[in-house]
Amino acid sequence: MGKKILLEHAEVPGIQGYEVYREKGGYRSVEKALKTMSAEQVVEEVKTSGVRGRGGAGFPAGMKWSFLAKPEGVPRYLVCNADESEPGTFKDRYLMSKIPHLLIEGMITASYALGANTSYIYIRGEYYYLIGILEKAIEEAYANGWLGKNILGTDFSHDLYVHPGAGAYICGEETALLESLEGKRGNPRMKPPFPAVKGLYDCPTVVNNVETIAAVVPIINDGGEAYANIGIGRSTGTKLISASGHIKKPGVYEVEMGLPVEEFIYSDEYCGGILNDKKLKAVVAGGSSVPILPADLILTTANGEPRLMSYESLSDGGFQTGTMLGSGGFIVMDETTNIAKNLYNFTRFYHHESCGQCSPCREGTAWMEKILHKVLAGKGSMEDIDLLWDIQTKIDGNTICPLGEAASWPVASAIRHFRQDFEELVKNPAGLDETRYYYHCNNINPEVA
Amino acid sequence: MSTEEIKFSEESLALVKKTIAKYPEGRQKSALLPILHLAQAEFDGWLSVPVMDYVASLLDIQPIEVYEVASFYSMFNLKPVGKCILEVCHTSSCWLRGADDIVDHISNKLNIKVGETTADGMFTLKTVECLGSCGSAPMLMCGSQYHEHLTFEKVDGLIDNLRNENKRTTYLDEVKVENY
Amino acid sequence: MAKVIIDGIEVEVEDGTTILQAARSIGGEVTPPAMCYYTKLEGSGGYCRTCLVEVSKGSEKDPRPMPKLVPSCRTMVQDGMEVKNTTSERALEARKGVVEMLLVNHPLDCPVCDQAGECDLQDLSYDHGGYNTRSEFERRTFEKQDIGDKIQLHMTRCILCYRCVKVADQITDGRVHGVINRGDAAEISTYIKNAVDNDFSGNMIDVCPVGALTDKTFRFKSRVWFTKPMLAHRDCDKCSGKTTIWFKGDDVLRVTGRKDEWNEVEEFICNTCRFDKKKVSDWTIEGPKEVSRSSVISANKYKNLEKPKEFKLNDIKRLDS
Numbered sequence: 003m004g005k006k007i008l009l010e011h012a013e014v015p016g017i018q019g020y021e022v023y024r025e026k027g028g029y030r031s032v033e034k035a036l037k038t039m040s041a042e043q044v045v046e047e048v049k050t051s052g053v054r055g056r057g058g059a060g061f062p063a064g065m066k067w068s069f070l071a072k073p074e075g076v077p078r079y080l081v082c083n084a085d086e087s088e089p090g091t092f093k094d095r096y097l098m099s100k101i102p103h104l105l106i107e108g109m110i111t112a113s114y115a116l117g118a119n120t121s122y123i124y125i126r127g128e129y130y131y132l133i134g135i136l137e138k139a140i141e142e143a144y145a146n147g148w149l150g151k152n153i154l155g156t157d158f159s160h161d162l163y164v165h166p167g168a169g170a171y172i173c174g175e176e177t178a179l180l181e182s183l184e185g186k187r188g189n190p191r192m193k194p195p196f197p198a199v200k201g202l203y204d205c206p207t208v209v210n211n212v213e214t215i216a217a218v219v220p221i222i223n224d225g226g227e228a229y230a231n232i233g234i235g236r237s238t239g240t241k242l243i244s245a246s247g248h249i250k251k252p253g254v255y256e257v258e259m260g261l262p263v264e265e266f267i268y269s270d271e272y273c274g275g276i277l278n279d280k281k282l283k284a285v286v287a288g289g290s291s292v293p294i295l296p297a298d299l300i301l302t303t304a305n306g307e308p309r310l311m312s313y314e315s316l317s318d319g320g321f322q323t324g325t326m327l328g329s330g331g332f333i334v335m336d337e338t339t340n341i342a343k344n345l346y347n348f349t350r351f352y353h354h355e356s357c358g359q360c361s362p363c364r365e366g367t368a369w370m371e372k373i374l375h376k377v378l379a380g381k382g383s384m385e386d387i388d389l390l391w392d393i394q395t396k397i398d399g400n401t402i403c404p405l406g407e408a409a410s411w412p413v414a415s416a417i418r419h420f421r422q423d424f425e426e427l428v429k430n431p432a433g434l435d436e437t438r439y440y441y442h443c444n445n446i447n448p449e450v451a
Numbered sequence: 452m453s454t455e456e457i458k459f460s461e462e463s464l465a466l467v468k469k470t471i472a473k474y475p476e477g478r479q480k481s482a483l484l485p486i487l488h489l490a491q492a493e494f495d496g497w498l499s500v501p502v503m504d505y506v507a508s509l510l511d512i513q514p515i516e517v518y519e520v521a522s523f524y525s526m527f528n529l530k531p532v533g534k535c536i537l538e539v540c541h542t543s544s545c546w547l548r549g550a551d552d553i554v555d556h557i558s559n560k561l562n563i564k565v566g567e568t569t570a571d572g573m574f575t576l577k578t579v580e581c582l583g584s585c586g587s588a589p590m591l592m593c594g595s596q597y598h599e600h601l602t603f604e605k606v607d608g609l610i611d612n613l614r615n616e617n618k619r620t621t622y623l624d625e626v627k628v629e630n631y
Numbered sequence: 632m633a634k635v636i637i638d639g640i641e642v643e644v645e646d647g648t649t650i651l652q653a654a655r656s657i658g659g660e661v662t663p664p665a666m667c668y669y670t671k672l673e674g675s676g677g678y679c680r681t682c683l684v685e686v687s688k689g690s691e692k693d694p695r696p697m698p699k700l701v702p703s704c705r706t707m708v709q710d711g712m713e714v715k716n717t718t719s720e721r722a723l724e725a726r727k728g729v730v731e732m733l734l735v736n737h738p739l740d741c742p743v744c745d746q747a748g749e750c751d752l753q754d755l756s757y758d759h760g761g762y763n764t765r766s767e768f769e770r771r772t773f774e775k776q777d778i779g780d781k782i783q784l785h786m787t788r789c790i791l792c793y794r795c796v797k798v799a800d801q802i803t804d805g806r807v808h809g810v811i812n813r814g815d816a817a818e819i820s821t822y823i824k825n826a827v828d829n830d831f832s833g834n835m836i837d838v839c840p841v842g843a844l845t846d847k848t849f850r851f852k853s854r855v856w857f858t859k860p861m862l863a864h865r866d867c868d869k870c871s872g873k874t875t876i877w878f879k880g881d882d883v884l885r886v887t888g889r890k891d892e893w894n895e896v897e898e899f900i901c902n903t904c905r906f907d908k909k910k911v912s913d914w915t916i917e918g919p920k921e922v923s924r925s926s927v928i929s930a931n932k933y934k935n936l937e938k939p940k941e942f943k944l945n946d947i948k949r950l951d952s
């Protein structure tokens with residue numbers, strides 16, 4: 003049994019409510035931080051823990067916190083990124099619905115460390131029903147003195163609000179998220195300035211993923227040192243993995259960093275093996291944006307070492323033979339899957355989600371989808387595969403925000419590792435109805451009164 | 452609706468006030484997304500121009516600022532829709548587990564294509580991108596409720612239920628989440 | 632002050648200057664093309680990505696090269712920075728890609744477009760592109776739209792530079808047009824039928840780098856290269872009254888702001904000067920306006936760009952009618 007520090011109590015009946023959560027040791031981190039530690043000490047502890055951002059980029063959280071600008075007389079904000087829209091990722095939803103107080107507690111402790119008197123949880127609009135759960139938890143926290151004025155009699159006051167999105171993957175990108183929180187279109191901002199200097203309402207702001215903020219609770223409770231002892235190397239602690247696709251037991255698993263990928267896929271404790279005992283063909287290990295890997299390369303690195311669930315091991319081999327841990331969205335595909343068809347699905351996604359500000363992404367994502375659409379409809383040629391490759395190089399690295407890369411890498415890796423799947427479709431079309439599913443966003447349904 | 456004056460109920464107006472208060476002075480535009488959600492739920496499931504203009508006046512911003520935002524986000528409908536929108540996820544994990552078949556099944560059963568509404572105005576069929584329920588694929592969302600691990604039988608049952616209830620579903624409907 | 636080297640040429644500029652402005656102060660080849668940046672519009676730039684350059688040395692203090700190409704219009708110089716524009720294979724290749732992207736949906740209607748001859752996209756594709764795109768898919772099209780009685784919006788040609796939105800935000804009050812929808816469905820629009828009606832709204836036409844916003848009082852009266860630009864001024868209570876007026880024979884065909892060598896207006900002008908003063912007697916003529924932009928005078932280049940094979944005769948009819 004792997005070590006659980008976030009989901010330890012997730013199955014306890016009634017843990018959604020304040021009483022049970024508190025009984026199980028809830029809100030200890032707030033007590034400890036506010037009563038016995040300075041804000042700087044909390045930041046230090048998080049630095050010591052080595053915890054890295056769980057939203058996808060893996061940037062060390064303590065380091066990010068220490069970059070926060072602190073100009074006199076200007077408010078600072080903490081914003082929790084609960085937009086969770088990366089295909090294959092559903093861990094934040096799981097955490098928030100199972101054990102909402104863990105996030106609220108983390109928000110309070112983190113806000114204390116950052117000197118933020120107001121914080122927001124930006125949650126994707128499709129999770130509207132979760133807002134009720136979170137707001138109930140927040141209400142209970144206020145009622146029990148964990149939020150509001152002069153918390154625990156100290157001079158730290160804090161207000162916490164939940165803010166809904168309305169359907170836009172791009173609002174998971176931190177600056178687009180801030181725009182959206184300000185009531186605007188989710189157009190990513192140009193950096194610099196970074197949010198740590200000019201974020202929400204032009205004030206210094208830290209944006210962190212749900213899981214990152216939740217991890218602050220055990221880090222403060224047990225110390226950064228103890229957290230750093232879990233995991234492997236620079237991948238400290240545990241990671242929530244969302245497992246889906248062709249596996250026997252899809253779901254959210256808390257794994258200790260360093261768990262062998264093979265064990266994760268085949269052990270009954272986790273995914274339980276491939277559905278219908280088929281053969282494993284490919285895995286997207288960290289959400290749709292990371293490079294897809296064929297079975298042999300996901301189980302072992304190019305050097306023949308077992309691949310582990312950690313930032314370093316998954317990226318071993320770079321883009322040639324490796325991938326990334328990303329958000330931990332682990333999508334498994336069996337031998338019957340045509341990777342080019344799956345890629346069409348991904349490119350459609352990125353086309354649909356491009357904000358449209360910058361030309362390479364706006365035009366390029368649409369173009370790539372059209373080409374794959376054509377290939378699936380049986381009108382493709384071998385040159386189309388090369389064209390696709392070339393377009394992705396023209397987007398990669400040349401856009402305002404990383405959605406450009408997120409759209410390029412799946413294309414590059416699919417062609418790199420599964421060119422034969424494209425060629426097969428060129429020779430034997432998938433029979434896609436060319437008109438099917440093709441419409442944009444919210445201008446649906448022209449006639450009905 | 453078009454002939455009546457557009458105005459939120461007292462209850463909603465109170466909620467609007469409470470929502471605006473979440474943001475600092477002068478930052479009332481921040482409340483735009485939650486208030487558009489509220490407006491869509493209250494005014495027939497979509498955002499007409501008069502409704503958007505009304506929201507602009509509530510927040511003291513230009514109407515174009517509302518149009519820009521409403522047209523950006525995929526949860527806002529800018530055209531009339533059926534009472535129940537069946538939003539089937541068709542992204543990778545759901546696709547791997549048969550989302551296309553679910554879409555076809557609904558499409559055949561209701562005799563509408565994706566993006567269309569049944570003649571009785573009851574159902575609209577929409578395909579959407581990953582809703583964060585990949586581990587329970589295939590899935591669809593109707594109002595605020597997730598329907599997961601879908602089979603044809605489950606879908607049939609759901610459609611029957613919705614038809615019997617004959618109520619508009621909205622994203623703001625309360626959901627009981629007993630076991631996640 | 633900061634010393635910067637761009638394509639091997641050293642220049643000293645104020646701190647806080649962008650790479651693009653530093654390059655412009657050198658002038659000539661080393662200046663990256665800019666389709667969305669506009670000096671007088673705050674927060675402009677960063678969208679089109681045509682001005683991407685390589686920073687091979689970050690600064691004296693931190694000499695590491697920047698890993699990605701950067702938009703020169705939004706990146707500040709640092710003392711000791713070294714920039715490669717035309718000397719960077721990577722930057723040129725990326726720019727070619729950007730030009731191709733901008734043309735993926737851009738109609739090839741130059742022969743009937745008002746902007747032909749003074750179009751930044753025409754110049755850009757001539758100088759940096761492969762003339763055409765490899766995309767075989769149908770281009771997106773929109774109906775032409777009158778936004779008021781003086782300005783026409785032809786969204787089909789728009790490259791989404793956001794300049795006109797910034798004009799409306801920054802020099803007029805009560806913006807009524809903006810960007811709606813998202814991704815490649817994004818468009819400049821008023822959403823509802825609405826007139827852009829404001830003393831300074833006409834400046835949207837001057838800042839538009841392509842032929843998406845055009846002066847209805849000028850449309851199709853003449854090709855640009857048959858008209859003769861003259862510097863002129865008048866007493867105006869709304870703006871400086873300093874303009875360029877465009878003659879054909881003795882007629883004033885149109886009035887625009889005075890554009891500098893980067894095709895940016897020196898001063899914004901009011902709608903009265905632009906739309907209502909079309910008599911020679913309205914103006915004091917100062918003399919001929921030098922046009923430094925190459926394409927206006929060089930109809931030859933323009934011919935190169937015209938690729939009639941993609942162009943059907945009935946398209947011309949439709950656009951003209």
Ligand SMILES: Cc1cc2nc3c(=O)[nH]c(=O)nc-3n(C[C@H](O)[C@H](O)[C@H](O)COP(=O)(O)O)c2cc1C
Nearest residue numbers: 055056057083085086087174175176210211214404
């Ligand atoms: C296109 C795009 C989508 C993103 N979506 C999310 C998301 O849904 N949730 C998230 O936490 N981070 C997302 N991120 C990463 C955020 O920009 C940001 O790095 C993160 O919220 C920082 O928190 P962390 O350091 O705790 O991971 C996304 C980034 C990009 C470029």
Ligand code: SF4
Nearest residue numbers: 357359360363401403
């Ligand atoms: S890369 Fe795509 S999503 Fe990001 S700013 Fe550019 S157009 Fe928008």
Ligand code: FES
Nearest residue numbers: 540545582584585
């Ligand atoms: S892929 Fe369908 S919910 Fe994620």
Ligand code: FES
Nearest residue numbers: 665677679680704
């Ligand atoms: S001019 Fe720099 S990005 Fe457009």
